[in-house]
Structures are given as structure tokens and as C-alpha cells.
Amino acid sequence: MSSVPLLAFEAIEKSFGAVRALRGVSFELRAGEVHALLGENGAGKSTLIKVATGAHAPDAGHLVIGGRRLARLDPASARVHGIACIYQQPALFPDLTVAENLALRLEPPQLARRVDRAGRRRRAAELLQRIGAALPPEAEVRNLSMPEQQLVEIASALGAGARIVIMDEPTASLTQREQVRLFQTVRTLREAGAGIIYISHRLDEIFELADRVTILRDGASVGTRVAGELSEAELIRLMVGREMNSLFPPPLGPVGDTVLELRAVGCRAAGVRDVSLTVRAGEVLGLAGLVGAGRTELAGVLFGLTPADAGEILLGGRSVTIDSPRTALAHGLAYVPEDRRRHGVVLELPVAQNITLAAHRTLFPGGWLRSGVERKLAGEFIARFAIRTAGPGAPVASLSGGNQQKVALARWLATAPRVLILDEPTQGVDVGAKGEIHRLIRELAARGLAVLLISSDLPEILGMSDRIGVMRGGTIADVLPGTAAAPEVMAAALGTAGKGAA
Amino acid sequence: MRRAGEFLRGALRRHEVLLLLVLVVEWGLFYHYGTTVNRRGVVVGFGTLDRQFDVLRHSCEIGLLALALTPVILTAGIDLSVGSLLGLCAVVFGQLWHDAGLPVGAAAGLTLVAGALGGAVNAGLVAGLRLPPLIVTLGTYSLFRGLAEALTRGAVTYTDFPAGFLFLGQERWLGLPTQAWVFLVAAAAIGVLVHRTVTGRAFRVLGFAPEGARYAGLAVGRTLAIAYVLAGTVAAAAALIYTARIGQAKADAGTGYELYAITAVVLGGTSIFGGRGSVPGTLLGVAAIAVLKNGLATIPAVIRLNAAEEMAGLLTGALLLLALALGALGQAGKVEG
Incomplete structure (x- = not known):
């Protein structure tokens, strides 16, 4: 292992408007290691990756690649420096073969040159073999599965001489077996001396694959640890670990009768399954979970945007059918959607x-x-x-x-309304208005509204909720009391704790 | 003074005010150049009351179609089939009266129903199946015209309508051409629908934010259906007036009218992307085109060249593009200012 890191970030800062996405992040990647990048939603992982691929220019700080400090980096020069990023959704041409796709990426563009088909096939076969992928070079990409396409991406990264490979949640859509194959490929890359930045929400993968872990929180690095010396609990504490301050207004009134009850509600199209839940008058029920856990989808089912195809929805004890936002409205449901500018208001x-x-x-x-x-x-x-x-x-x-x-x-x-569903009500809202919205939520609850609060902002969930429903994989994984601590919620969202009683 | 200046600038930003100015200028020019005294000392041309009534008479059918299209375009939709539906309804009316021997009143009533049904075909495909209106109505544009041709085998023309019916298209009532009253009533009704009812509000919301309308619990399908069925019904009314004006019903009635009507609506300030627009604007758009078309035919130089039609087309196109460009500049100014 060489002493000079392949890639080093030095005190990188990046702001978008008033939001400080990265506040002085330092990080280094060595040759021959898998370095996991961990953090909650919005901790700054994606921004950091975009800085590394040249998509975002940092406001302050430096990138050092192979010991050389770079003034600037754009996507083209990032490739020259051997940086490659494998996204969840591979960006290949579906109508071309594997060999042709690789050639497009790797051959310098030249007009009027004879196409060397045999050479292309030979090179593709060689690259695929190097990463241990059993794919025929002449296969059309449209016939490949998602993980096979990822392998083509990795082969292309390797062919381009990539020494720094970034993988952003590569297993999100993989089956168990495909995952095992991908891990083998990652290990092959590591043995070949590449450095891999690996982003995933699945802690078990981190422990299986990663050599070191860097944890981001609120746009800053909390620390880099050797993965083998870390317990799951410690990891979660590092990810969440902020002090809860009492910025949130307290409940104003008592909790009344059950207003909304869900019995094993599901919707195949929305990916929501077997959700059982009650919300009472005057109660704020927080819905926590990672991005893609099915919270907005559940709201869509309740509001009739994607009507339920299983289970039963009861309002005030009466079973109701909600097949459109219009019927939801008639039943006294209200939904303040996540995408404010497209759905929430008419600008x-x-x-x-x-x-x-x-x-x-x-x-x-x-x-x-x-x-x-x-x-x-x-x-x-x-x-x-x-x-x-x-x-x-x-x-x-x-x-x-x-x-x-x-x-x-x-x-x-x-x-x-009788039931108010709020989907990320304070996202992209400045601090002052945020406090006012929190106060309003309390006031509304005190008037007897049943409030469902969806939020990716964990302090908001903890500060505002009387109870916390944690979603994972399209269903309620756990219901915790409002007094639950952040690591408990995070553990339930990540699926590392045992199944709690709903 | 300054406040007056600001008021003037604000008023000029309103599309309707600009269009009204254009109309006044147009009218003034034609009055000046298109009015002459013939050898016997009689005033002829644009400046006569008869000519003005002619302008009104000729603008009613396209005007009705433009009114019908205004709600549709406000929803960010389009209906290319109204001209063809006019032709189909004219034929249907002729057959009901002539072949089926129905009284004229009953035939006219059933023709309106036929128009509504034609609109309902569009509504079903656009609102029910959520197909793009441009493609749907391009299909019914051919379908309706084809049906009209098939019903008449492309040859039959219905004539000899009773005087009571022709009164609708060729006489005056209370001082105005009869069809002008129909047009005014339709304009008032559609104006109220668009500007004073929740349905009119929903047209706009659909044009601005189709997803937003759904999320607000609006009856999206029903609102779209109202716009297209109304367009079909009004096209049928236009068919009756057309038939009464020229005294015959045949399959090619109203060919190309949909494009004139769309031009009038857009010239009237309704955004082709939906949301923005008004019924008064559409009326001004119709008037601007009608005055242009009829006025040119009264200018001696144009008459000598025998080129009134061609020049009208050319100038209408130029006027539309000018209005669009001015609108775009106005919008840009608003963003900066």
C-alpha cells in the first residue's frame, strides 16, 4: 500500500444558496481499499461525490489526486485523472452490444475510420474477464439485467484506466445473488490496486465490504474509522449523534379518539404493503424512514393518488374507499405534498x-x-x-x-379537514418560517386534527411527534414512542434492530 | 402626471388594451381608404352600415368556434375538429330536415345534440383515456369530415330551407343581423363560465398545473369533458348559422375554419400553453381578423389587384406573429422589472 493517497479532499466547502451542503469536509482514499461513505439523508454524500466527479466545483478547499493538488476539476478531466462513478441506473445505449458500448466509451472519437469489430470484441472480452464477469461481448445491452449492466459500467471504468471508482448505492436494486457477484467484482478491483468509494445505507454491506468508513453529518465529516473496529451501535450513534435541542414547541392539548385507522393497507403500484397504523385526534404521528422507504407513497395511497388495492382504511370508525384525491377531500383528508412548486401550489x-x-x-x-x-x-x-x-x-x-x-x-x-398529511413541510424553508410552521402544526393538533408528519429531518420527527412510525421497504417497520432517541429511529429505519411490535 | 404614466404603462401591458388599439387603428385606416363615393354620389365601401353588418355577419361562425376553443385552449388543450364538426353538423341538419322530414326546429335541436356527441367523442378520448388532445382531435378532424362526405356521398347539397330558418342567417332582428344575437348570447354565456364560475377557474388551473389540479382535488376529467363537449355543441350552433347564411348545407362547410378560430383565440391573448387568456380577448381577436379580411376587400387598389383573400391571409399571419412577439417581449420586461 503506497503512502500517498489516491484521492484526498482537503476542507471542501460547498453551499447552494443559503444551504451549506459541505462545511469543510476532509477525506482520503488509499489505493487498494474500499472506503464507505455513510450518513443520513442530506448529510452531504451526494454533494461530495459530485465534487469528486467534477460535476460541482467546491467553493473552498482542495482536491488532491495522486499527490497533485488540482486547481479545478471538470467531468472530462476527472476521467483523465482516473475517476469513474458507477450510478444506480447505468447509462448505456440499450440497442448496442456490450462491446460497442465499451468502444464508444473508450475509443477516441475519430471520423472515417474502419470499425475494428474483432478488436472491439477482444478488448471487451478481456475487460469483462478482468472483473470476473461472464458476459458475452456481443450481447445487446437491452437484454442484460440491471446488475449485468452495472458490470459493463465497471468494465468501462476499468478500461478507461480508472483507479478511483465511486459506487453510489450499487446494490439498491440487486437480488442477494447478484449482490454476491458484485461484491466479488469490487474485491477484484481492490486487489488490482484501485480505491473504491462505496455509498450504501445497508450497514451489513458496509461491515462485509468496507476497510474504512467515513461518516458525514450535516455536511461535515464526523470521523474516519476502521470498519472492523466499529460496532453497529457506534456507527449509528456517529451518524445521528447530534444533541437534541428544545427548539420545537411542546404539545398544546390532549390526544383524543382514533380518527384514522389503516388495516393491512397496500398498493402494489405504489410499492406499499401491509401498513397498519392508527392516528388519533390531536396527535402528531411522525413518519420516519430513508428516502425510498415508502412514506410519500403511503401518503399517495391515503390521498387517493394511487388508490389502495388491499386492506381497509377507516375514518372515524367507518370503512371508506378513497379512489381519488377528490374522494379523499370529501372524506376530510388533506395532503400538503412534498413537491410544493409542482403539486402544492399553482405558482x-x-x-x-x-x-x-x-x-x-x-x-x-x-x-x-x-x-x-x-x-x-x-x-x-x-x-x-x-x-x-x-x-x-x-x-x-x-x-x-x-x-x-x-x-x-x-x-x-x-x-x-379531519386528517392532515404533511409531506416534508419544512424542506427548503428558512429557519424562521420553519419555526412558524412547527408552531402551526401544534396549534392544529390542539384543535383536534390528526396529523401525519412525513419528514426526512430526524430532529423534526423527534421534536414534533407524539409517536413515530418508522417505514422500511414500503411498510411500517416499527412504531416508537415520541420520546424515542435518534439511534433507535435510525436503527429501525436501517433495519438493524429486531422487528419491534407495531 | 407620473401616476398617469404608470397607469398607461400598466394598461398597455394588458394584451386586450393593445389589441383594442390595433383594432381602432385598423378600423380607422379602412374607414379612410376603403370608403368611396361612386359616380351616382352614393357612399360605398367600408364606411357604410351595411358593410359593417357584413363584417359582423361573416365573423359569427368563426367567432363561435373561437369562443368554443377558448376554454379548451385555457386547459392547455386544442380542438382541431371543430371545423370538420361544423361540416358534419350542417349535413346532419340537412338530412334531418330534408330526408327525415323533421320540422326545422326539431332538426336544429337534434343537430345541437349531434354536436355535443361529437364533442363527447373528443372528451372521452382526452379526459377519459388521457390521450394528447392534438392527436385526438387531429383524428376526429379527419373522421368528422369523412363522415360528412360519406353521408352525402360527397355530392348532395341540401337547399330550399324555409324562410323562417334563413331569417337566422340573412335577416336582421332588433337592428342587428340575427346571428349576431346568437353570437352575443354565446359570448356572454362562455364569458360567465370562464370568468365567474369554479369550472372556469378549473380550466385555468388545468392549463397552469395539470398535476397541481389533481392534487387540489379538482374534478380533472369532468372539467376537461365540459370544455370539449361545449366546443362540440357550439360548433353545431355555428353549423346552423352557416347553413342559414348561405342557404345550403354540404359536406365541405367550415373547411379550414378551425385554423382561423385558433388564430383568433391566440391573437386574443390566450396562451397556447394554457392558463392565461380571456373571453373578451378572444372577441377582440375575432374582430381584428374579421375587420382586416373584410376591410381589405373595400380598398380600391386591392380590388383592382383582385387579391383581397391573399392579402388578408398574409396580414393575419403577420398580425399574429407580431402579437406573439409583443407578448413575449412584455413577459420578458415583467421578469426584469
Whole structure:
């Protein structure tokens, strides 16, 4: 093992607007090691990878490759420096063969040159053999499985002389057997002296494969450890490990009767299965889980966007069928969606029209618009939620993210719902508006609303929830009390703890 | 003074105000160059009341189609089939009256139903199956015209309608051409629908944010269906007026009208991407095109060249492109300012 690291980040900083995605991250990758990069959603892993591939230029800090400090890096020069990234979704041409795809990546572009088919095949076969892949070079890529395509990507990385290979959740869509094969390939690469940056949420993989682990938290490195000297519990503590401060407002009222009950609810199309859950009046039920755990999908099932095809949904003790957002609305469900700009508000419409949009039926009997009623209601919400706008007639596009979110929230409260589903309500919202939204959630709960709070912000889940439902693989993995600690939630989300009682 | 200036700038940004100015200029030019005194000392040409009524008469059918298209385009949809449906409805009306021997009133009523059914075909495919409106109505554009041709074997023309029916297209009532009253009532009704009802609001929301409309619990399918069925019904009304005006019903009635109507709607400031637009704007768009087309035919130099049709087409195209360019510049100015 050489003493000069293949790749080193030195105090890398990167901000997007007001968000500091990376705050001085240092990290080094040695030749012949698998170095795992771990962290919660939004800890800064993807940003760091994009800095390494040249997709993002860091605001401050240096990249050192093979002992040479680089002034700048773009995707083309990253390739020259031997950096290759294997994404979850391989980007190959489906109509071309494996050999042709490899040739496209590896041969210098030249006009009017005879195509050396035999040579291409020979080289492809050699590369595939080097990574231990039993693939025929003349196979069309469209006929290959996802993991086989990943192997082609790896072969291409190797053919390009990549010494630094980044793998971003490569096993996300693999079966157990395919995973074993991929691990063999990774080990082959390691023995050949390459350095591999390996990103995964699955802790068992980390322990099986990684030599060292670097943990990111809130855009900063918490430390680099030798994987073999670390226990699962320690790892989780490092990932979560922040002090909980009491920024969150306390509950204001008691919890009442069950309003919403799910009995083994599932939807094949949405990938949601066997969800059983109750939410009571005045309760905030937090829904935690990793990205892709099925939280937004569950909200879509409840709100009729992707109607349930299994199980039973009860509202106030009565079994109901929710086959569209319209019926959900009629049953007193409200959903403030995650993608605010596309789904939550209509940017071009004025604030007032956005606020009344879901409550047409009650506000405008007979279908006649009543501008007086509209202005009055909008005025009330603007005052009550402290929405900062030039006026009720200003288009929502002219508002800040936090104020747009308040408009989305006002739209649904105007329908006087019984159940309020909030999907990432404070994502992309500044700190001030975030606090106001938290206070509003408490107020609404105190008035007897049943609140389902989906959030990837773990402190928010812990600070706001009366109970915490943890989702994993499209179902509720565990329901924890609101007093649960961060590592417990994280462990349930990652699937390392034993199955808890639901 | 400054406030007056700001007010003026604000007003000029409104598409309708600009279009109204264009219309006034157009009208003034034609009044000036298109009005002449003939050898016997009688005023002829653009400046006469008869000519003005002619403009009105000629703009009713395309005007009705433009009104019908306004809600459809507000939803970010399109209906290319309205001209063909006009032809089909004219033929259906002729057959019901002539071949089936129905009274004119009943035949007209059933023709409106036929138009609604034609619109319902579009509605079913667009709202029900969520197929792209451009392709769906391109299909029905050929289908409806083809049906009209098939029903008449491309040869039959229905004529000799009773005077009571022709009154609708050739006479005056309360001082105005009869069909102008139909047009005005349709304009008022569609104006109210678009600007004063939740359905009209839903048209816009669908145009701005189709996914957002669903997430807000709006009745997306029903709203789309209303727009297309209404378009079909109004196309049938236009067919009746067309038949009454020229006194005959045949399969090629209204050929190419859909393009004139779309031009009028877009010229009137309705965004082809949906959401933005107004019924008054459409009315102004219709008027601008109608005045241009009829006015040119009154200018002696144009008459001598025998090129009124061609020049009208050319100038309409130029006007549309100019309006679009001005609109784009106005939008850009708004973003900066």
C-alpha cells in the first residue's frame, strides 16, 4: 500500500444558496481499499461525490489526486485523472452490444475510420474477464439485467484506466445473488490496486465490504474509522449523534379518539404493503424512514393518488374507499405534498385563488365564484399564518419558499379537514418560517386534527411527534414512542434492530 | 402626471388594451381608404352600415368556434375538429330536415345534440383515456369530415330551407343581423363560465398545473369533458348559422375554419400553453381578423389587384406573429422589472 493517497479532499466547502451542503469536509482514499461513505439523508454524500466527479466545483478547499493538488476539476478531466462513478441506473445505449458500448466509451472519437469489430470484441472480452464477469461481448445491452449492466459500467471504468471508482448505492436494486457477484467484482478491483468509494445505507454491506468508513453529518465529516473496529451501535450513534435541542414547541392539548385507522393497507403500484397504523385526534404521528422507504407513497395511497388495492382504511370508525384525491377531500383528508412548486401550489395563480382552490365546494355553492368570500378568507389566512405577500392578488410565484408552503397549508386548512398529511413541510424553508410552521402544526393538533408528519429531518420527527412510525421497504417497520432517541429511529429505519411490535 | 404614466404603462401591458388599439387603428385606416363615393354620389365601401353588418355577419361562425376553443385552449388543450364538426353538423341538419322530414326546429335541436356527441367523442378520448388532445382531435378532424362526405356521398347539397330558418342567417332582428344575437348570447354565456364560475377557474388551473389540479382535488376529467363537449355543441350552433347564411348545407362547410378560430383565440391573448387568456380577448381577436379580411376587400387598389383573400391571409399571419412577439417581449420586461 503506497503512502500517498489516491484521492484526498482537503476542507471542501460547498453551499447552494443559503444551504451549506459541505462545511469543510476532509477525506482520503488509499489505493487498494474500499472506503464507505455513510450518513443520513442530506448529510452531504451526494454533494461530495459530485465534487469528486467534477460535476460541482467546491467553493473552498482542495482536491488532491495522486499527490497533485488540482486547481479545478471538470467531468472530462476527472476521467483523465482516473475517476469513474458507477450510478444506480447505468447509462448505456440499450440497442448496442456490450462491446460497442465499451468502444464508444473508450475509443477516441475519430471520423472515417474502419470499425475494428474483432478488436472491439477482444478488448471487451478481456475487460469483462478482468472483473470476473461472464458476459458475452456481443450481447445487446437491452437484454442484460440491471446488475449485468452495472458490470459493463465497471468494465468501462476499468478500461478507461480508472483507479478511483465511486459506487453510489450499487446494490439498491440487486437480488442477494447478484449482490454476491458484485461484491466479488469490487474485491477484484481492490486487489488490482484501485480505491473504491462505496455509498450504501445497508450497514451489513458496509461491515462485509468496507476497510474504512467515513461518516458525514450535516455536511461535515464526523470521523474516519476502521470498519472492523466499529460496532453497529457506534456507527449509528456517529451518524445521528447530534444533541437534541428544545427548539420545537411542546404539545398544546390532549390526544383524543382514533380518527384514522389503516388495516393491512397496500398498493402494489405504489410499492406499499401491509401498513397498519392508527392516528388519533390531536396527535402528531411522525413518519420516519430513508428516502425510498415508502412514506410519500403511503401518503399517495391515503390521498387517493394511487388508490389502495388491499386492506381497509377507516375514518372515524367507518370503512371508506378513497379512489381519488377528490374522494379523499370529501372524506376530510388533506395532503400538503412534498413537491410544493409542482403539486402544492399553482405558482401562476394569485395567493387568494390558491388558498380557496381545494374548498370550492363549500365556499362557492352552485359553482359561482364569490370574490368577496375569497378575499375575506385569504385575508384571514394571510394574517393568521403571517404570510408575507404583496397582497392576496399577488401570484404565489412571487413568494418565498416558506410563504409558499404556508399558502399550501392554508389551502388545506380552508377545507376544514379531519386528517392532515404533511409531506416534508419544512424542506427548503428558512429557519424562521420553519419555526412558524412547527408552531402551526401544534396549534392544529390542539384543535383536534390528526396529523401525519412525513419528514426526512430526524430532529423534526423527534421534536414534533407524539409517536413515530418508522417505514422500511414500503411498510411500517416499527412504531416508537415520541420520546424515542435518534439511534433507535435510525436503527429501525436501517433495519438493524429486531422487528419491534407495531 | 407620473401616476398617469404608470397607469398607461400598466394598461398597455394588458394584451386586450393593445389589441383594442390595433383594432381602432385598423378600423380607422379602412374607414379612410376603403370608403368611396361612386359616380351616382352614393357612399360605398367600408364606411357604410351595411358593410359593417357584413363584417359582423361573416365573423359569427368563426367567432363561435373561437369562443368554443377558448376554454379548451385555457386547459392547455386544442380542438382541431371543430371545423370538420361544423361540416358534419350542417349535413346532419340537412338530412334531418330534408330526408327525415323533421320540422326545422326539431332538426336544429337534434343537430345541437349531434354536436355535443361529437364533442363527447373528443372528451372521452382526452379526459377519459388521457390521450394528447392534438392527436385526438387531429383524428376526429379527419373522421368528422369523412363522415360528412360519406353521408352525402360527397355530392348532395341540401337547399330550399324555409324562410323562417334563413331569417337566422340573412335577416336582421332588433337592428342587428340575427346571428349576431346568437353570437352575443354565446359570448356572454362562455364569458360567465370562464370568468365567474369554479369550472372556469378549473380550466385555468388545468392549463397552469395539470398535476397541481389533481392534487387540489379538482374534478380533472369532468372539467376537461365540459370544455370539449361545449366546443362540440357550439360548433353545431355555428353549423346552423352557416347553413342559414348561405342557404345550403354540404359536406365541405367550415373547411379550414378551425385554423382561423385558433388564430383568433391566440391573437386574443390566450396562451397556447394554457392558463392565461380571456373571453373578451378572444372577441377582440375575432374582430381584428374579421375587420382586416373584410376591410381589405373595400380598398380600391386591392380590388383592382383582385387579391383581397391573399392579402388578408398574409396580414393575419403577420398580425399574429407580431402579437406573439409583443407578448413575449412584455413577459420578458415583467421578469426584469
